[in-house]
Amino acid sequence: MEIKTENLLGRFLRARRELLRPEDLGLPVGARRRVAGLRREEVARLAGVSTDYYVRLEQGRECRPSAQVLDALARALELEDDAAVHLHRLAHPSSVRRRGPARRGQVSPHLLRMMAAWPHTPAVVLDHCLTVLAANPLGEALFDGHTYSGDLVRLVFLDPDARDLYPDWDQVAANTVAGLRAAVDTAYDDPRLIEVVGELSVKNETFRRLWARHDIRRKTHETKRFHHPLVGELALHYESLTVNSAPGQQLVVYQAAPASRSEEALSLLGSLTAASAATEAVADPAVESLLEPAVQSVTEPAVDVDPRTR
Known part of the structure; x- marks a missing residue:
């Protein structure tokens, strides 16, 4: 599946519009409703913009709405803070410095x-x-x-x-x-x-x-x-x-x-975790070579020395 990067603003608005239920906003449901969520004209009315203008936003024919319009749309779509900020960035990407992701694996x-x-x-x-x-x-x-x-x-x-x-x-x-x-x-x-x-x-x-x-x-x-x-x-x-x-x-x-x-x-x-790490460390050949002299000194039998030869 390829991510479509064209008209990101319009795709976001439509997705969020389709998640809202009209009854939750006090709007009449109506027996002839054929779309999921809110209609475009309902979002436009809630945001205080014309239906034609909102349609152009979703279709990508209007790409630079003002900050005031974006705030009104965020309220109409009941966006949380992170989603509202994202809406502004989609509409005005040049106003936000694009930071490329950190190189994979590079941790300080x-x-x-x-x-x-x-x-x-x-x-x-x-x-x-x-x-x-x-x-x-x-x-x-x-x-x-x-x-x-x-x-x-x-x-x-x-x-x-x-x-x-x-x-x-x-x-x-x-x-x-x-x-x-x-x-x-x-x-x-x-x-x-x-x-x-x-x-x-x-x-x-x-x-x-x-x-x-x-x-x-x-x-x-x-x-x-x-x-x-x-x-x-x-x-x-x-x-x-x-x-x-x-x-x-x-x-x-x-x-x-x-x-x-x-x-x-x-x-x-x-x-x-600590016990497992200690076991793995002892099993490491490099660690075993360091421990070997000490182990030998403990395990080798003591030499019986005749006191008369001292």
């Missing part, structure tokens, strides 16, 4: 050291397509053991364990797609995005339906439930922070409520 060593210093706090760095670029040991353990552990979008929609991992899968799926749209901003011609959207649209009907909604919601903070295969239920609050030194990257930090069952489970996961 300073950020990596900072994450490593949080042994009790899972942390991951995501790129604009929600691929995991880096994780501290506990962050890696949180998503470990799945087919798509390093790709949070494919993990939700393609991994066979996704619905077991996320007890609230429907909500996670909707938020993931809305977060993906927000993360890429208006860069729908990005090759990585085209690859992800194309693959998931073919393989997963739910993704295809959610992508068509044009929901825009930044990944900011939320409490998310996990069912971890090793430690069971976890309810973790996360905060998503923009990495200013690397446009397009997000640092996501997870934390359990103090003295909660989830905090105990997270502590257990940390202990299991």
Whole structure:
């Protein structure tokens, strides 16, 4: 599936219009209504513009509406803040400095050291397509053991364990797609995005339906439930922070409520992760060669020395 990048403004307006029900806005439903959601003339009336002008916006024949018109449309379509900002960017892309996504895999060593210093706090760095670029040991353990552990979008929609991992899968799926749209901003011609959207649209009907909604919601903070295969239920609050030194990257930090069952489970996961790391380190041939002299000194039998020869 190819992402159509022409008339992005019109496609967004139509998608959001079709999500609204007239009865929720106090408008008559009527027996002869043939369109999903609101009619074009209803949106125009709610926004205080002419029907002809609004039709030209959807059709792409009018591409530079004023900020006042955009604000009126955002109110008429009941857009949340992130979606309203996105509407302005679609209409006036030149007024927003286009920042290319950070190169894949390039995470600051300073950020990596900072994450490593949080042994009790899972942390991951995501790129604009929600691929995991880096994780501290506990962050890696949180998503470990799945087919798509390093790709949070494919993990939700393609991994066979996704619905077991996320007890609230429907909500996670909707938020993931809305977060993906927000993360890429208006860069729908990005090759990585085209690859992800194309693959998931073919393989997963739910993704295809959610992508068509044009929901825009930044990944900011939320409490998310996990069912971890090793430690069971976890309810973790996360905060998503923009990495200013690397446009397009997000640092996501997870934390359990103090003295909660989830905090105990997270502590257990940390202990299991540390034990596994220690076992792997001992099994490393380089480490074994360093330990061998010390082991020999402990295991070699003592020599019985005759006191008369001293």
